[in-house]
Amino acid sequence: MHIEVAGKALDVAEGATVAQALALALSGKQVKSAVCARCGDALVDLSCPLPADCPTLEPIFAESPEGLTLTRHSAAHIMAEAVKRLFPEAKVTIGPAIDSGFYYDFEYSRPFTPEDLVAIETEMTRIVGKNEDFTRSELTLDEARTVFGHMGETYKIELIDDIAERTGAKTVSIYKNGGFVDLCRGPHLPRTGMLKAFKLMSVAGAYWRGDERNPMLQRIYGTAFASPKDLAKYLTYLEEAKKRDHRKLGTQLDLFSFHEDVGGGMALWHPKGALVRTIIEDFERKEHLKRGYDIVVGPQILKKELWERSGHYENYRENMYFTEIDEVEYGIKPMNCLAHMLIFKSKTRSYRDLPHRYFELGVVHRHEKSGVLHGLLRVRQFTQDDAHILCRPDQLRDEIVGVVNFVRDVMGVFGFDFTAEISTRPDKSIGSDEDWDRATDALKNALDSIGLAYEINEGDGAFYGPKIDIKIKDALERSWQCATIQCDFTLPERFDLAYVGQDGNRHRPVMLHRVILGSVERFIGVLIEHCAGALPLWLAPVQARIVTVTDAQNEYAEKVLQFLTKKGIRAEADTRNEKLGYKIREAQMEKIPFMLVTGDKEVAAETVNVRSRLGDDPGEMSPEALANLIVAACEEPFKRGGMSYNFSTFRTS
């Protein structure tokens, strides 16, 4: 038969295997290093006979994304083989490749221990060393049920039934490596020996099919790469991420803490951390005022009846805290919208005055499940930079544009790139098709007009309206959801919000919920990891520390400190009786942007010798020049978005 192999047009004998076909176009070494092949759109095993309808054949190597996924999937099978050898009673379930490696879920009478992991890893190494073949065969459903029934693999039978029902398939494929047989779509590595680099990472509980009503299984996580070098690189990356962990840095830099006696998910902000928050919040308040928002403040608890009217009591009660005063039940707010609605409703509104943009740095409480709490990234009390925009339908698009531009400008200040996703109407939702179409179009339109690319998540919107989610990317390429813009058709309806139109009639306003940073807590957590604790100059709790060489310079240091403080710079003086190197080290570890070395030479010249935490030392200069440098550098990040901001304090002591 006539096909194209790796770009070369060739004649391939009938009945040839994929590997044999590849060998016609590639060197022996290349064929040996291929893990599978792409035939048309499908991936096929090298050992398979060449499929009849296969116009093109391309080798897939371990280094490619498909090759990596395949390698990991095969690693999962090898791990399962090892587990079945060591723990014959264990039942296998599923074992896919994932972004960070692979896992396999087992049912076993007891949890696997770290010692078990070591033994399993050793067994895997042995299996790799034996270089067993992965062999594929096709079975009818009944044959497959019999095979797995004999082995007592009840989960596999459940999967077979599920596949039959879902796809209508008449046959399934199984793969065998060593003594281990698994139901699997494949393809796989030709031989176990081709697994060059793997490591088992952790054990965890996981529900069968992710459903907490199902039995808890034992999941073993591992990772695998095309080469030991890639594996080492990944492990280094994990180390780096660990070093940047905001929980660790939060303690080290004395920004915040959690306290057992307070309860989970509630942060205590120390002076330095609280200062960082204060600056961010101050910037946000000012910037919102500049952009035509009004600052409002709502109460922390509102009567239960109000939450019933909004629908939160019905849909969100599980996540809310309640309290009682004089036999009246109150709900602690998990969202800020209710007060904003009532503010709008407090008097008759005219079409002339729309839009109303209510901004609140609102403290909300949400009862997150105890198991999901995570440092500042997942807490139970947090502050949202929340706003609700109430506008006429014809203003919707421009309002969305305004919000997206706002997001872009703010993320630019912090140095985050971001991407946008639009989520459309889910199956379970309220509102007319017309409303949904109009709102979804407004969201798309707004992004189009700004020229921001976006993905569509069909059916992923909230039940009350479509939304835009913004995901930012940090220095380690991890993405975080912060900003969201959500259209809402329910709340204006439920609260009977109205404005008087040009025609003198009552009209329903459109409502947008939106946050820029999302949760201030979470954002600061992400920011800390992004900058590895070295907060940008404008946010650094201490911007400069004067370090004296000996106590002979203490008086001068005090003078410089007074001067810088008057200039609005957050400075302090380290006049302790310690050596210079010691003070420098400490300041460096605290990630203070500028260390001002002050010895006899500087006193005489009335200068300071400026050392930067980055190592690009600006050198000796007058306190005046330094103050100007810092002030200018603090303003820099805001210029890109055409903004300006400056937080200055004038401490007296």
Place this chain on the structure above:
RNA sequence: GCCCAUGUAGCUCAGUCGGUAGAGCACUUCCUUGGUAAGGAAGAGGUCAACGGUUCAAUUCCGUUCAUGGGCUCCA
């Protein structure tokens, strides 16, 4: 919420196969006046997360609670 692991000084961690504990850093005092990532000495600091049980005796073993960490979407 569920599974597993962990909880010892402010921080990082040893240790006790059941006989109430130790290091380094940080802190305090003293010596040292030293030019860009740790000078030296002494001292103080702990209901061994909390509560209950077993025991002559529990920080250690068992149970419960609280907190922290890794998971609980990836569909053969």
